[in-house]
Amino acid sequence: MSEPETRQAVVDTARLAEAIAEVRGDAREAADHITAVETDIAVLRGHTDTLLDADRRALADRADLARVGGARLLSDSVVLDGTAAERLRIRRLRPGEAVERPFAASRGVTCCVTGAADVRALWGRLLAREASSIDDCLRGNPATILDIPDASVSKDALSTLHVALRGERGGPRPLGDVAVPRFAHAVAPRKLRNFAHWLLDCLPQAAALATVAPGARMLLPCPLNDMQRTTLELAGVAPAQMTEWDGGAVCAKRLLIFESDGRMGGGRPLSPLLAMRRRVAGDIRPGSRRIYVSRRDARSKRRWAVNEPAIEALFASHGFEIVCPTSHTLADLVRIFGEASIVAGLNGAGLAHIFFSPPGTHVAVLLTDSLVRWHADSGGARSLWASEHHARAGELAALGDSPRFYTHVAAAFGQPCHSFLGADDVPLDDLRRFLAEVMSRVVAQ
Amino acid sequence: MNGLSRLLQVIGRAPAASAERPEALQAAIDDLGRAMTALRSRVDRVAAQLEIVHRQIEQLAAIRREDADAAHRLDALERVLDADRAAAHIGAAVARAERVDGPVPYLIIAEVLPDDVYTAAIEAIPPPIFFDQSRMEWEAVRLPPSLAPTYSVIAWKFLLEVVERVLAPALVVRFQPWLDSECALRLVSARLVRRPPGSTRAQERAGGGIHVTTVLPLARPDDDDRDASDTGTTRAIPFRSNTAIAFLDSGAHAFTSTPAIAAGTVTRCWWECHFGPRRSRGRRSPAAIDPAVRAPQSE
Numbered sequence: 095m096s097e098p099e100t101r102q103a104v105v106d107t108a109r110l111a112e113a114i115a116e117v118r119g120d121a122r123e124a125a126d127h128i129t130a131v132e133t134d135i136a137v138l139r140g141h142t143d144t145l146l147d148a149d150r151r152a153l154a155d156r157a158d159l160a161r162v163g164g165a166r167l168l169s170d171s172v173v174l175d176g177t178a179a180e181r182l183r184i185r186r187l188r189p190g191e192a193v194e195r196p197f198a199a200s201r202g203v204t205c206c207v208t209g210a211a212d213v214r215a216l217w218g219r220l221l222a223r224e225a226s227s228i229d230d231c232l233r234g235n236p237a238t239i240l241d242i243p244d245a246s247v248s249k250d251a252l253s254t255l256h257v258a259l260r261g262e263r264g265g266p267r268p269l270g271d272v273a274v275p276r277f278a279h280a281v282a283p284r285k286l287r288n289f290a291h292w293l294l295d296c297l298p299q300a301a302a303l304a305t306v307a308p309g310a311r312m313l314l315p316c317p318l319n320d321m322q323r324t325t326l327e328l329a330g331v332a333p334a335q336m337t338e339w340d341g342g343a344v345c346a347k348r349l350l351i352f353e354s355d356g357r358m359g360g361g362r363p364l365s366p367l368l369a370m371r372r373r374v375a376g377d378i379r380p381g382s383r384r385i386y387v388s389r390r391d392a393r394s395k396r397r398w399a400v401n402e403p404a405i406e407a408l409f410a411s412h413g414f415e416i417v418c419p420t421s422h423t424l425a426d427l428v429r430i431f432g433e434a435s436i437v438a439g440l441n442g443a444g445l446a447h448i449f450f451s452p453p454g455t456h457v458a459v460l461l462t463d464s465l466v467r468w469h470a471d472s473g474g475a476r477s478l479w480a481s482e483h484h485a486r487a488g489e490l491a492a493l494g495d496s497p498r499f500y501t502h503v504a505a506a507f508g509q510p511c512h513s514f515l516g517a518d519d520v521p522l523d524d525l526r527r528f529l530a531e532v533m534s535r536v537v538a539q
Numbered sequence: 540m541n542g543l544s545r546l547l548q549v550i551g552r553a554p555a556a557s558a559e560r561p562e563a564l565q566a567a568i569d570d571l572g573r574a575m576t577a578l579r580s581r582v583d584r585v586a587a588q589l590e591i592v593h594r595q596i597e598q599l600a601a602i603r604r605e606d607a608d609a610a611h612r613l614d615a616l617e618r619v620l621d622a623d624r625a626a627a628h629i630g631a632a633v634a635r636a637e638r639v640d641g642p643v644p645y646l647i648i649a650e651v652l653p654d655d656v657y658t659a660a661i662e663a664i665p666p667p668i669f670f671d672q673s674r675m676e677w678e679a680v681r682l683p684p685s686l687a688p689t690y691s692v693i694a695w696k697f698l699l700e701v702v703e704r705v706l707a708p709a710l711v712v713r714f715q716p717w718l719d720s721e722c723a724l725r726l727v728s729a730r731l732v733r734r735p736p737g738s739t740r741a742q743e744r745a746g747g748g749i750h751v752t753t754v755l756p757l758a759r760p761d762d763d764d765r766d767a768s769d770t771g772t773t774r775a776i777p778f779r780s781n782t783a784i785a786f787l788d789s790g791a792h793a794f795t796s797t798p799a800i801a802a803g804t805v806t807r808c809w810w811e812c813h814f815g816p817r818r819s820r821g822r823r824s825p826a827a828i829d830p831a832v833r834a835p836q837s838e
Contacts, residue, residue: 107561107564110564111563111564111567114567114568118571118574121574121575121578125578128585131585132581132588135585135589136588139595142595142596143595145595145599146595146598150685153602156689156692157683160613160689161696162616162620162693162694162697163700177613177614177617178613178614178616178617178693179609179610179611179613179617182610
């Protein structure tokens with residue numbers, strides 16, 4: 095290579111290096127732009143994914159509601175009378191969120207001292223089923239509410255709700271928003287009068303409806319008693335909204351039908367129940383009161399223990415206040431249970447007041463032979479756990495209607511729950527030892 | 540002039556052989572090459588993501604567009620879809636279907652659906668954007684679709700309910716003695732398959748545990764029925780309006796479940812249903828089927 099050629103090569107090489115450096119700079123700039131575009135697309139993808147998920151859910155609901163041949167509902171006590179096109183106007187609302195609550199963490203001292211072989215066998219079977227559940231979790235789906243424009247509602251003799259989707263022409267002037275909880279048509283009056291079922295199963299429906307349509311007129315069973323009116327108010331239903339309903343046709347511009355409480359496999363409707371608890375009980379902290387819930391005002395065949403006065407005396411000697419719920423106003427009970435560090439008592443509706451107690455409150459449930467036998471023999475959902483043919487592993491919630499009723503409720507509220515099972519003439523020495531062990535945990539906390 | 544253009548201009552005069560370039564320069568060029576490769580790869584990924592987003596937006600738009608008159612279309616649909624009428628029609632069609640016992644048992648079920656229901660099924664085919672387009676040869680959508688216009692989902696749910704209720708037991712009767720009379724079939728899965736223009740033969744093995752597969756071409760009146768289905772084991776079956784074929788799965792040998800249809804210049808769509816056992820004892824072992832009637836291995 096001649097000298098000029100060499101010089102030229104050096105110059106070209108320098109230019110080449112310079113150009114490469116420049117392109118590298120451009121490449122870095124392009125990489126930055128690509129990063130920005132990647133970020134934008136990721137955000138956009140997030141939005142489209144969300145929209146498509148919402149569309150899928152809405153589509154599944156529309157396909158159920160506007161099904162050719164009749165709507166497919168989550169309740170068999172509601173009938174939608176109308177064409178598929180008319181049913182397409184209905185929206186299925188889901189106030190609240192899916193709930194999962196661990197169970198084992200809330201399970202405290204468990205003591206079985208009964209000498210009755212049949213009860214021991216039933217109790218053993220119950221605990222074995224509990225252990226073989228598919229997992230250690232209580233679950234609940236959000237409640238569902240059908241939001242129906244321009245419709246009328248009535249109830250037939252079989253307690254089925256009929257919703258006519260064409261507004262009644264020439265009929266009475268339609269009301270504005272009208273809400274119908276499921277307990278207004280599909281729950282036996284006996285169950286409505288039971289405080290526990292009312293508070294834990296029925297009232298969450300009213301609370302969910304009140305969340306969706308705060309001013310709606312609510313159609314309610316007829317007649318309502320004072321306890322029901324007071325608790326409804328607590329759940330957000332004003333007295334002016336409460337309408338005792340005989341089942342006759344009511345027209346509404348907007349009808350809200352409580353369709354499903356989202357319970358999974360049994361037990362309590364966790365999602366609407368916990369949503370109501372957040373609204374009603376608010377941010378409460380563990381107190382220091384020790385409460386024993388007396389069943390002295392229960393019907394004699396539902397007292398379960400023959401020596402409750404002696405049991406009350408034992409608890410009183412450990413600093414427990416003996417509370418008979420019917421002797422107090424609801425406001426008093428909310429305050430008393432809201433200040434508790436431990437709530438104890440024979441299994442019964444009075445224990446449902448732990449609804450007002452903060453998470454961390456200990457619960458001690460006393461069970462007896464007659465109570466366990468009553469659960470096992472009663473038929474229906476309450477005795478499913480006792481069936482030898484019901485042995486397959488399933489959702490833990492399926493045992494929520496067994497003698498573990500309050501253990502499940504307490505677990506849902508984040509409250510440790512202790513269980514004592516003895517004869518109807520409750521052995522006080524055994525009970526004293528159980529109580530000592532429980533109190534050691536309460537004090538340690 | 541941008542950096543790349545300038546580089547290309549300079550390279551044109553630069554020493555050709557890399558051996559003549561200073562080592563550092565060669566390293567810089569190599570480094571630049573790697574950077575460019577990485578950039579291209581990132582651009583490709585961005586393009587792929589963009590395509591997904593584009594497709595999703597198209598789907599959202601299609602649902603809103605198609606659902607605008609959903610109520611009107613549902614009114615018309617409800618007048619046509621009578622479950623009992625459709626069930627009676629399907630049952631009778633299967634009962635009179637021609638059965639061919641070799642080389643693999645199959646039925647040719649003419650007029651399988653009432654005409655108006657068949658038309659409704661064709662109208663309920665979701666727009667192409669809802670088909671899985673990840674394969675070159677054919678596109679498919681599971682039934683009932685989890686994402687499609689409302690009308691389409693409601694129509695297909697109805698059709699699947701009827702098929703499960705009527706077609707499954709009717710097939711058991713017609714496929715005796717290959718299926719014993721106690722065998723209870725259930726609809727395991729169903730899908731729409733769409734072959735876009737230009738694609739070639741599409742074949743697929745039936746999945747495990749499938750006893751019977753039915754294929755119903757969704758042919759519009761002007762579709763050419765000279766375009767025959769070639770299952771590989773049955774005689775050529777025309778792409779005929781409202782005529783289904785039902786194959787008995789031969790067990791050890793997977794059956795060709797997707798017919799090749801048409802000459803590759805037109806779009807074709809067909810409805811596949813796969814039936815399997817409700818309980819295991821209902822199935823005869825593959826050995827019970829004469830080896831002579833087994834289907835040859837699919838391509």
